[in-house]
Amino acid sequence: MTREYVDGATAIARAALRSGCDFFAGYPISPATPILLHMLRELPKVGGVGIEAEDEIGAISMCIGAAVAGARPMTATSGPGISLYSENIGLAIMGETPLVIVDVMRMGPATGGATTTAQGDVQFIRWGTSGGYPIIALSPSSVGECYLLTQRAFDLAERLRTPVFLLTDKDMVMSMATVDVDEYHDIPIGSRPRVPPAKPPAADGTRINAVTGRPDGRLRPEETYLPYDFEPIDVIPPTSPFGGPHITRFTTSCHDEHAFLTKDPQKVARLNEHLRAKIESRRHELEFGLVDRCEDAQVLFISYGTTARAMREAVARTRAEGIPASALTLHTLWPVPEQLIIDAARGHTRVVVAELNHGQYAREVERILYRHAALHRLPPPTIISLTRVDGRLLTPEQFLAELPSPQS
């Protein structure tokens, strides 16, 4: 067994490079800066591009430009930077652009606590751009998971052509931990669907352009290639690279199948339904988490990120004392892994959702479990929101205090 002493930032950056990330643009901000520094140091060694941008708006714009040019970009920031990303997150959704966005959460609002941990961006990243369209968010709770979920983020961003958030926090990214290197698992990273390459030049002597490697006098897209053809509605439309066989238009306005701006209500409705359906219809592929059920437990703890570590510690301790408890570590936060939560909660009378904010995810758990109970005419569990917002971590003792006392 080989071990190393390492932080989450290193695991994220290494996993990104391993996933084929070849472009990074970011702007310094604690506690995300270590990822920026790692990428700016390592990318040139592998022929990639790393840019310290003029600000976060520039950084994400560069990433989108790189993505549409065919690169696999990543950017990293914290809450104030997500605020500046906001508009361009919408562009990435609308243009169906693969992009991995790391949010290393710190105490907010505003400048808040630059070096203080928090988990206050959970709803912010979900609803952080206008229009309310779905995004995907994954949240690691160990250095090994930082590595795995970064790769998963690249895979999903590419295959689903969408921005994917890696939602972490200061302690997850900046704290050093001893890690067994066997914990780093590589997964296959998919690619965005592409239109088949151009046919070889016709025998009529068509000239092949030396730079683009395709016949001169390209066909216009409406003749051969529909960049936004949603048939069926949740299909991930294939891309044709810029400078490739087709004239390619990337648009972030409401568009028709040719990428031309449209106000036709039917086409606008179809586009917007597509953006929702392409994530919604794949929910079942997106439910990641660690379920640790104890058959006779009354209490299920649910948590994510750094907080999940205290949860697992608390569960181990109480079991050692003979009092059972179950734990669910959420790796997917968005879309909400509904089935995972319902299955994990089955048989428990008390569900404790622990997080470093005012209960942002507890409301999702409530929504899911109450609806499930109502639909099946079952008594709902009691749902408790365990929170802490003073800049400190929830402790295992705080979890243990939520267990029913032995005499009750």
Next chain:
Amino acid sequence: MMVVATPAVREEKPDLSQMQLVYKRPESLTEAMTHYCPGCTHGIIHRLIAEVLDELGVRERTIGVAPVGCAVFAYEYFNIDGCEAAHGRAPAMATGLKRVMPDRVIFTYQGDGDLASIGGNEILHACARGEKITVIFVNNAIYGMTGGQMAPTTLPGMVTTSSPYGRDVAVQGEPLHITEMLAGMPGVAYAARRSLHSVAEIRKAKKAIRLAFQAQLQGLGLGIVELLSSCPTNWRLDPSDALDFIREQMVPVYPPGDFKVHEALKRS
């Protein structure tokens, strides 16, 4: 019922073999009808860019980046790869494209609100980094698309929908001469201003656009051309008066000229 007499049509087929094609749509433009207002010079600028791309033989490897503004549909009018950016952010998006595809020709097409106001930081730093891109900067002294509000480039005293008493320079500042400012930066290989108020000026504008692309093709740095452009609709002028407005009002405030010409471009 009204009876309309049909004049007799005289069939006369021209002898095509004797005719010479002297003027045609550049390859780099599509056949789409533009949505620009009558007398708007956006259309002329499109044509000039398209002619230059054709003449340089780079149409096949050119990507245009247009942010919002009246030219938001530009990617429908150019027969090249096109990309839409957020308001002001085209130089950053172009940076991402160019760094990943250095053998492509990338240009941005930006209004004065876009480049000189909301996108000030992006253009400044694209110049500072010396990005090998071409910037077409359309200065019509106004925000066109949103209904004629004051821009940083609005002339002193000029009445706009958001400066109903005229631009008061004591309160709203002097017009921003951003091309001159950018010309001072080492990353800029070519910076010039041209006007579009007459045929002679339009010809000069085309030469400048060509040099701004040449700067990129030769890898010298960023090339920017500011074009004094008309907005008859929001200036509340008819098309020919709008051209007079450029000549009489805009040219004195924004004198055309070369602010930076890289040595290597002087030789070409």
